[in-house]
Structures are given as C-alpha cells and as structure tokens.
Amino acid sequence: MKEFMLFIRSEEQPKADLSPEQLQKHxxxxxxxxxxxxxxxxxxxxxxxxxEGKILASKxxxxxxxxxxxxxxxxxxxxxxxxxxxDEAIAIAKQDPRFEEDFNWRIEVRPIKKxxxxx
Amino acid sequence: MKEQKNTYTSSLAEHFFRNEYGKMVVVISRYLGIxxxxxxxxxxxxxxxxxxxxxxxxxxxxxxxxxxxxxxxxITLNILKRDKNFxxxxxxxxxxxxxxxENLNFSDNYISDEQLRMMLSCCHPNIPENTQIALILKxxxxxxxxxxxxxxxxxxxxxxxxxxxxxxxxxxxxxGLQANVNINKQLPIILKTIYLIFNEGYxxxxxxxxxxxxxxxxxxxxxxxxxxNPHIFDKTESHALAxxxxxxxxxxxxxxxxxxxxxxxxxxxxxxxxxxxIQRGIHYLNLIMNGNKETISKYFILASISMHHCLATHYSxxxxxxxxxxxxxxxxxxxxxxxxxxxxxxxxxxQGIEAGIESLKPLENEINKANTYLFHxxxxxxxxxxxxxxxxxxxxxxxxxxxxxxxxxxFLEKKFSNLVPIL
Numbered sequence: 039m040k041e042f043m044l045f046i047r048s049e050e051q052p053k054a055d056l057s058p059e060q061l062q063k064h065x066x067x068x069x070x071x072x073x074x075x076x077x078x079x080x081x082x083x084x085x086x087x088x089x090e091g092k093i094l095a096s097k098x099x100x101x102x103x104x105x106x107x108x109x110x111x112x113x114x115x116x117x118x119x120x121x122x123x124x125d126e127a128i129a130i131a132k133q134d135p136r137f138e139e140d141f142n143w144r145i146e147v148r149p150i151k152k153x154x155x156x157x
Numbered sequence: 158m159k160e161q162k163n164t165y166t167s168s169l170a171e172h173f174f175r176n177e178y179g180k181m182v183v184v185i186s187r188y189l190g191i192x193x194x195x196x197x198x199x200x201x202x203x204x205x206x207x208x209x210x211x212x213x214x215x216x217x218x219x220x221x222x223x224x225x226x227x228x229x230x231x232i233t234l235n236i237l238k239r240d241k242n243f244x245x246x247x248x249x250x251x252x253x254x255x256x257x258x259e260n261l262n263f264s265d266n267y268i269s270d271e272q273l274r275m276m277l278s279c280c281h282p283n284i285p286e287n288t289q290i291a292l293i294l295k296x297x298x299x300x301x302x303x304x305x306x307x308x309x310x311x312x313x314x315x316x317x318x319x320x321x322x323x324x325x326x327x328x329x330x331x332x333g334l335q336a337n338v339n340i341n342k343q344l345p346i347i348l349k350t351i352y353l354i355f356n357e358g359y360x361x362x363x364x365x366x367x368x369x370x371x372x373x374x375x376x377x378x379x380x381x382x383x384x385x386n387p388h389i390f391d392k393t394e395s396h397a398l399a400x401x402x403x404x405x406x407x408x409x410x411x412x413x414x415x416x417x418x419x420x421x422x423x424x425x426x427x428x429x430x431x432x433x434x435i436q437r438g439i440h441y442l443n444l445i446m447n448g449n450k451e452t453i454s455k456y457f458i459l460a461s462i463s464m465h466h467c468l469a470t471h472y473s474x475x476x477x478x479x480x481x482x483x484x485x486x487x488x489x490x491x492x493x494x495x496x497x498x499x500x501x502x503x504x505x506x507x508q509g510i511e512a513g514i515e516s517l518k519p520l521e522n523e524i525n526k527a528n529t530y531l532f533h534x535x536x537x538x539x540x541x542x543x544x545x546x547x548x549x550x551x552x553x554x555x556x557x558x559x560x561x562x563x564x565x566x567x568f569l570e571k572k573f574s575n576l577v578p579i580l
Contacts, residue, residue, distance in 0.1 A: 053206055057301030058174035059371075061205050066168050068213040086210045 041082065041150040042127040044117040046134075049110045051089050052141040060139070067135035075119065080130060086115040111144075124149060169221060172371075174205055176378070177222065178299030180263075181229045183271035186296075188233065188261050190246055191278070192328050194296065200236065204229040226263040233261060272297060273340060273386050276379065279323075280346045281330050288323040289350050290357075295320055298375045308357065308368045341390055347383065348398050348456070351376050355402050359409070370409055377402045393448060396441040397456035403438035404463035407431040419568040423472045435467045458487045477506040494523040498532060501539075510543050530559040534569055541573065550576050 056064060075081040089112055092103040121127040127147050136143040170176075178201055186197035207228055208221075218224040237243050279292040287309075294300040294308075302320065306313045358372025380399045384392055411429035414420055442460060445452060462483050469475040484500040497520055505513025517536055524532045533556035540549035553569075553576045560566045 053209060054202070055301075057304050058178040058205055058299040059172065059304070060301070061209050062169060062172075062174035065209040065212050068209075069216060072213060073216070084214065086214070 039120040040123065040127075040152075042119050042121055042124075043148045043150060044119060044127070044131050045113050045146040045148065046115040046117075046136070047111055047144040047146060048114050049142060050112070051114070052139075052143070056139075064135075064139065067138070071133065071135050075117075075130065080119045080121060082118040082120060084115070084117040087113055089114065169217060172374070173221065174208075175299040175375075177225055178205065179272065179297040180268045181225065182296050182299075183275045184261065184263055184268060185229060185233055187271050187274070189243065192246070193243070194324055194327060196236070198296070200229060200232050203232055207232075222263075230261050230263070269382060269386050270388065272382050273388065276347050276383075277340060277343050278327055278330070280343065280350050281326070282346065283330050284323060284326045286350070286353065288319050288326065290354055291316055291319045292323040292327065293350065293354065293379070294372075294375070297379065300371075300375075304368060304371075308372050340388055344383070344389065344391075344394065348380075348394055351379050352398060352402075352456075354379075355405075359405055373402065373406050373409060377406065391450065393445055393450050393452050394454055394456060396444050397452065397454055397460050400438040400441035400445075401456050401460035401463055403434045403441065404460060404467050407434035407438070407467060417564075418571065419564060421568075421572075422466065427470065430467060435464075438464060438467070453486060453490070455487065455490050458483050458490065462487075475506070477503055481507050494520055494525065494532075495528050497523070498528060498535060502535060505539060505542075510539060514539050514543065530556055530561065530565065533559065537573055537576070541576070546576065549573070 053061065053064065072081065072084055094101050094103050096102075119127065119130060121130060124147070127149070131145045131147050134143075134145060136145075181201040181204065182194070182197050185200055186194045189197055204225055208225060212218070212221075237247070275297055276293065279296065280289050284292070291305055294305050295302070300308070302313050302316050306316045309316070355373055355376035358369045358374075358376065360369075377399065380395060380402065383389055383395045384399060389395065407430050408422075408425065410431070411425040411427070412420055438460065442457075442464060445457060462480050465476050465480050465483075481500070481503045484496065484503055487496055488500065497516070501513055501517040501520070504516045514536075517532075517539060520532060533552045536552040537549050537556055540546070540552060553573050556569060557566065560569060
C-alpha cells in the first residue's frame with residue numbers, strides 16, 4: 039500500500055452558500071464516504087482546515103507573515119489515504135460525494151514520496 | 158482520524174437541518190430582537206456549518222438537536238461578548254442581562270410559541286402576500302434564497318429584494334414578537350398563507366418536482382406546528398386545512414409519468430397514491446367530526462371532496478353524488494368561476510354530458526385571465542365527449558392560445574391530438 043495526500047480545494051467557502059437541506063445532504067454523504075474509507079482501511083487521517091491562515095515568506099533575510107490568499111482558491115481540507123497505486127487513489131477521490139454538488143470542488147491527488155530512512 | 162463513536166448514525170431525520178434552522182432562528186431573533194433577524198439567520202447558518210464539519214468527521218452526535226442548540230447558544234453569546242451595540246440593545250431596550258443565558262431558551266414549548274409568533278409577524282397585513290411567503294420560507298422553513306427562487310420560477314435577486322424589504326417591514330411593524338397579540342384572531346391569515354405556499358408547490362405547472370414537493374411538505378409542517386400549539390383554541394380550521402393538504406399531497410407523485418408529463422385524475426395509477434398521507438388526512442377530518450363545532454368552512458369542504466377522490470378505488474367508483482353536494486355547499490361559501498368550473502366537471506359525471514355543457518356555458522362571461530385556459534380546456538373535453546369535434550376545435554384553439562405554460566400545453570396537445578388539424 040502506498041500513501042497519498044488528497045487536498046480538497048475550493049474557492050472561498052462554498053459550503054457557506056449551501057441551504058440547510060443541502061448541508062444536511064452534504065454531511066450525510068461525506069460522513070458515509072469517510073466511514074466507508076475507514077472501514078476499508080484506506081483512511082489514515084482526514085481533517086478540515088480553517089479558511090484563514092498565514093503564509094510565511096522570507097524576504098531579504100526576514101520572515102514575513104502575510105495574507106496568504108492571493109488567489110481565491112484555498113485548501114479546505116485533506117485526506118491522508120492508503121491506496122494500491124495512483125489509479126486506486128484517483129478512484130477513491132472520484133467517489134467523493136462533493137463532486138455531486140453544484141460547486142467547483144477540486145481534489146488534488148499527490149503520492150507521498152518514499153524516501154529511505156524517512157518513511 | 159478520530160475513533161468513531163459507537164453511537165454513530167449515518168443519517169438524520171428527513172429535513173432535520175431545515176426544521177432546526179427555523180427553530181433556532183426564531184429563538185435567537187427573539188433573544189436579540191426582531192431588528193437583528195438577519196444576524197440570527199447568520200448565526201444559525203454558522204451553527205449548521207460547524208455541525209457539518211464536526212459530524213462528517215466524527216459521526217452524528219447522539220443528540221443532534223442538543224448539539225446544535227448548544228453551539229448556536231455559544232455563537233450568540235460570543236457575538237454578544239464582542240459587540241457593545243448588541244449589549245446595549247439587550248440591556249437598555251429589552252431589559253435582558255446578556256451575561257445570563259436564561260432567555261436563550263431552546264425548550265420545545267418555547268420554540269413552538271416562537272414559531273407561531275414568527276408566523277404571525279410574517280403574515281402581518283402590512284406585508285404583501287408574496288413577501289409573507291418569502292419570509293416564511295426563508296426564516297421558518299430554512300429555504301435558501303436560491304431554493305425559493307427555484308420554487309417560484311424567479312431570480313435570486315427578486316427574492317433577495319423581497320426578503321430585504323420583508324425584514325424591514327418586520328422591524329417597522331414590530332409585529333407579534335413584542336405584544337401578546339391575539340393569535341386566534343389572526344389565524345385565518347396564517348392559514349391562508351400556508352395554503353398559498355401549498356398551492357404553489359402543488360401546482361403541476363412547473364417541472365421542478367423536488368422543490369415543489371418540498372413546498373407542499375413544508376406547508377403541511379407549518380400547519381402541524383399550529384395544530385400542536387396549545388395557545389390556539391379552535392383548531393377546526395387548521396385540522397381542515399391539514400386534511401386537505403394531506404389528501405392532495407398523497408396524489409402528488411401519481412400526477413406525472415416517467416417523461417414528466419401530467420396525468421389527469423382519471424388516468425392516474427391509484428396504487429401510487431400514498432396511503433399513509435391519506436390516513437393522516439382522515440385522522441384530521443375525524444378530529445373535526447368528533448369535535449363540538451359545526452363547520453362548513455371552505456377548507457373542510459375541499460378536504461371532504463379530496464377525500465372522496467382518495468377513497469375511490471377506481472375513477473368510475475367515485476362518489477360523484479356526494480362530491481356534487483359538496484360543491485353545491487362550496488358555491489354558497491365561495492361563488493367563484495373556479496368553483497363553478499370544477500362543479501361543471503362533476504355535473505358531467507352525475508347528470509351527463511349535456512348537463513355539464515349547460516352548466517359550463519354561462520361561465521364564459523365570468524371567467525378571468527387566470528382560468529380562461531382551464532375553461533376552454535374543460536369545454537374542449539366536454540365537446541369531444543359529446544363528439545362535437547367542430548365546436549371542440551374552436552375551444553381547443555382558444556385553450557392553446559391562452560395556455561401560459563409549456564407543461565400544460567403539452568398535456569393539452571397530447572390529450573386532444575385528434576383535434577389538431579392536419580396541415
């Protein structure tokens with residue numbers, strides 16, 4: 039089994055515009071999805087992220103913490119999963135019920151690099 | 158990922174969020190004051206968002222309502238702590254010590270009373286009807302602006318404007334939430350608005366069935382809130398309206414075929430009618446029959462008519478005589494062209510096609526813009542049954558000309574396809 043990071047990307051906070059009815063469908067579907075992944079042993083961890091944060095950048099030797107959302111797109115959460123290969127990781131990401139919603143959700147699938155002595 | 162709790166349930170009660178939305182908004186806006194209704198709506202939306210993030214990770218809590226109420230309470234109190242303006246409003250204008258939370262009460266009885274008060278406020282006579290409806294759907298039913306716009310086939314901007322204006326009217330009129338107004342006296346207005354919401358949902362003109370069906374369910378649910386509230390003394394009318402809506406809703410899904418075309422009562426598959434809903438309707442009619450009050454109200458008559466349709470195992474087995482009698486009574490209450498038009502259809506079944514046509518004829522001068530199409534469509538139907546195709550064609554053309562929406566037009570053209578002149 040290989041490890042993958044799935045980064046959930048969206049513009050601003052799409053959920054803020056969902057109606058109560060849509061929010062309920064969202065929580066039920068995503069909840070079931072995460073539970074299924076856990077039961078099948080794919081899930082290592084999953085967390086949502088706050089929409090606000092800081093980006094640290096070094097400039098002429100000093101570290102500046104600046105506003106980080108220069109683009110509207112943010113990472114709103116991540117899954118750390120186990121999958122056989124990239125294809126399976128993509129298949130898992132595709133099943134995310136977010137894609138059934140009328141918003142521009144994007145999921146970035148990134149294999150975790152195997153480095154001798156680190157992981 | 159955190160360990161799943163054993164109490165995990167994968168789903169909530171149907172429309173749980175929507176229902177809880179309305180409950181929390183009324184309680185919080187009661188606490189912060191009607192001026193702050195938009196803040197209350199924002200707080201509740203934030204509460205639901207928090208629930209989503211937490212629950213999708215950890216599973217639903219054993220007591221979802223309690224979880225929501227605690228969270229909503231915390232958000233409200235946090236806003237109060239930060240905002241001196243709110244503190245002033247609460248202490249000076251409303252005489253509430255904002256440091257205590259005793260007035261932020263989420264008990265069932267309190268919620269029910271506040272929902273009723275809010276209905277009363279939304280239905281204030283100074284507020285236009287379509288604004289009343291938008292306010293109720295947004296505040297009490299937790300519909301989003303987009304959902305209301307979809308249901309009413311209009312733009313989100315229009316609905317938003319209506320709501321902004323509506324909230325202002327709520328403030329200006331200070332209705333209900335302050336004074337202990339006579340809820341019982343205002344009840345007919347509330348019931349009328351509920352019936353409007355229901356009819357909008359029940360009307361088969363629009364194709365968005367899911368949202369339309371939801372409108373019907375919400376209308377029934379608001380009516381149930383009234384029925385369950387102990388401050389309403391006379392529930393006869395509420396029971397009658399609930400019965401009417403249950404009977405009609407029971408047939409909702411049988412009215413369309415798989416291509417989403419309208420099927421009329423005669424051709425509906427009756428085993429698709431929802432017996433559970435029919436039983437609810439009968440339950441409420443029984444409550445009226447067993448009560449002390451004699452009633453011949455419009456809702457009661459309409460409910461009784463609808464019940465007769467629901468109970469007939471086949472179109473030909475419908476108790477037309479009884480229904481005609483009910484229409485005669487209805488005519489005494491509401492002497493309108495629409496009632497007469499419907500009555501003509503029943504006369505046709507009881508006394509034959511000639512009598513039906515005779516009762517329809519004089520209506521030509523009485524009909525208004527809204528029911529012109531229906532008049533000509535009914536006339537066409539009668540004349541086709543009489544085999545007077547030439548006259549039928551005249552009315553068919555008029556019906557098509559006055560028909561305002563595509564779905565009705567499709568129905569009409571299909572039903573009378575043999576009348577369409579071959580070019």
